[in-house]
Amino acid sequence: MxxxxxxxxxxxxxxxxxxxxxxxxxxxxxxxxxxxxxxxxxxxxxxxxxxxxxxxxxxxxxxxxxxxxxxxxxxxxxxxxxxxxxxxxxxxxxxxxxxxxxxxxxxxxxxxxxxxxxxxxxxxxxxxxxxxxxxxxxxxxxxxxxxxxxxxxxxxxxxxxxxxxxxxxxxxxxxxxxxxxxxxxxxxxxxxxxxxxGDSPEFATSLNYPAPAIGPLFFVFGGLMGFLGVFYNRLLFATLAVYDSFSGPSVEVRAALTGAAVGALAWFAPRLVGGGDGITQAALSGSQDIFILPFVLMLRFGLGSASYATGTPGGLFAPMLALGALAGLFFGVICGLLLPGLDIQPQAFAVVGMTALFTAAVRAPLTGMVLVTEMTGNAVLLLPMLAACFTAMLAPTLLSEAPIYESLRERLLRR
Incomplete structure (x- = not known):
């Protein structure tokens, strides 16, 4: 039954x-x-x-x-x-x-x-x-x-x-x-x-299996994403604390003010607002401008935390995956410039970055690896994902950083 x-x-x-x-x-x-x-x-x-x-x-x-x-x-x-x-x-x-x-x-x-x-x-x-x-x-x-x-x-x-x-x-x-x-x-x-x-994957990718010489870079990248995941979690809770500290304006007013800021941003840069699927696809395609990539990354970090703090319905996965893809693409491009002798695909780091940041923040590596593999329809990066998730788990664990949903659950029960 x-x-x-x-x-x-x-x-x-x-x-x-x-x-x-x-x-x-x-x-x-x-x-x-x-x-x-x-x-x-x-x-x-x-x-x-x-x-x-x-x-x-x-x-x-x-x-x-x-x-x-x-x-x-x-x-x-x-x-x-x-x-x-x-x-x-x-x-x-x-x-x-x-x-x-x-x-x-x-x-x-x-x-x-x-x-x-x-x-x-x-x-x-x-x-x-x-x-x-x-x-x-x-x-x-x-x-x-x-x-x-x-x-x-x-x-x-x-x-x-x-x-x-x-x-x-x-x-x-x-x-x-x-x-x-x-x-x-x-x-x-x-x-x-x-x-x-329809049944097509969420994101279109075309990647080859990375060369063995690139393998150590995924361990390094995973460690960096571990610290980025700690920063992501702490920024989110700091933003929630700031929003909660404003006892005067109602939740509707706070949401309206955030929405107004997003409306202004949309007028200037419409592709930078919303859940982030377009941003993720651009990163996986390698079409993001490397010179503005750090600014887009910082902007999305702040926008994601502010959006969640409004208390309106909406999740963390999709914006988090976009951040991981942006960070991975940036890391891959920098490695390509510093190590020109290696055949580096920056987009591969974008895919792995989605999994690594998710793992660092949520502490659910199997879900992250399976999710990203199904979303991209590409299984050639499972081994690099495994390496990056291993080191991405270390930083938050060593810093005794609780998984994000555990912390959010505790916050919910206290209210």
């Missing part, structure tokens, strides 16, 4: 997740049209861009505050808290709040990912199916976890990553019943989502 229900949960999560992705794509296109129109109208156009983005972010924050506070941010920390018995499951009203609030927030240009809402929506679907079928808590828990994995699978067209994510990050141990439910849900989620989204 549990296995059959898991297939139903996966199919439902796949359909809802696919429509969520299509809605986000439509919102991004609408924002691009608005910005293109605004750029031809001087200060009036700039004012319109600022006003629309501010309004969208404000409404998203209001929806969360008014109807479902647990819809704030990624949602993954809350899912983990439920699975660990530290918080009650979210009510079904979270689903529409997460869906439409996420479309408004990410569509406004905030640097947030689609995977957080997809994971929490899938978890709500899993819990709902378990409840209406009158299953006991162990079965409801397994279905909730399976739905969360199906949500991640749909968000990135990565079914294996969805199942691995459930075991490595959400429940953090191998449970046979949960594993069976997660595999079944992820498979039907992708099967249904492919009818609406």
């Amino acid at each position: 549990l296995s059959a229900l898991a297939l139903v949960v996966g199919a439902a999560a796949g359909v809802v997740g696919a429509f969520y992705r299509l809605s986000l794509d439509a919102a991004d296109r609408l924002r691009d049209v608005l910005v293109a129109w605004a750029q031809g109208r001087g200060l009036f156009g700039l004012s319109c861009s600022i006003a629309v983005c501010a309004l969208a972010a404000c409404v998203a924050a209001w929806m969360v505050k008014r109807f479902s506070p647990h819809a704030s941010g990624s949602g993954i920390p809350h899912v983990e808290a439920v699975l660990h018995g530290e918080a009650p499951p979210a009510p079904f009203v979270l689903l529409p709040v997460k869906f439409f609030g996420g479309v408004l927030a990410i569509g406004s240009g905030l640097a947030l990912g689609r995977e957080g809402p997809s994971v929490q929506i899938g978890a709500v679907i899993g819990q709902f199916v378990g409840k209406i079928s009158r299953r006991n808590w162990p079965d409801c828990r397994a279905l909730l976890a399976a739905g969360a994995g199906a949500g991640l699978a749909t968000a990135f067209n990565a079914p294996m990553a969805g199942a691995v994510f459930v075991l490595e990050e959400l429940v953090q141990k191998f449970e046979h019943r949960t594993a069976i439910a997660a595999l079944g849900a992820s498979s039907t989620a992708i099967a249904t989502a492919h009818f609406l989204l």
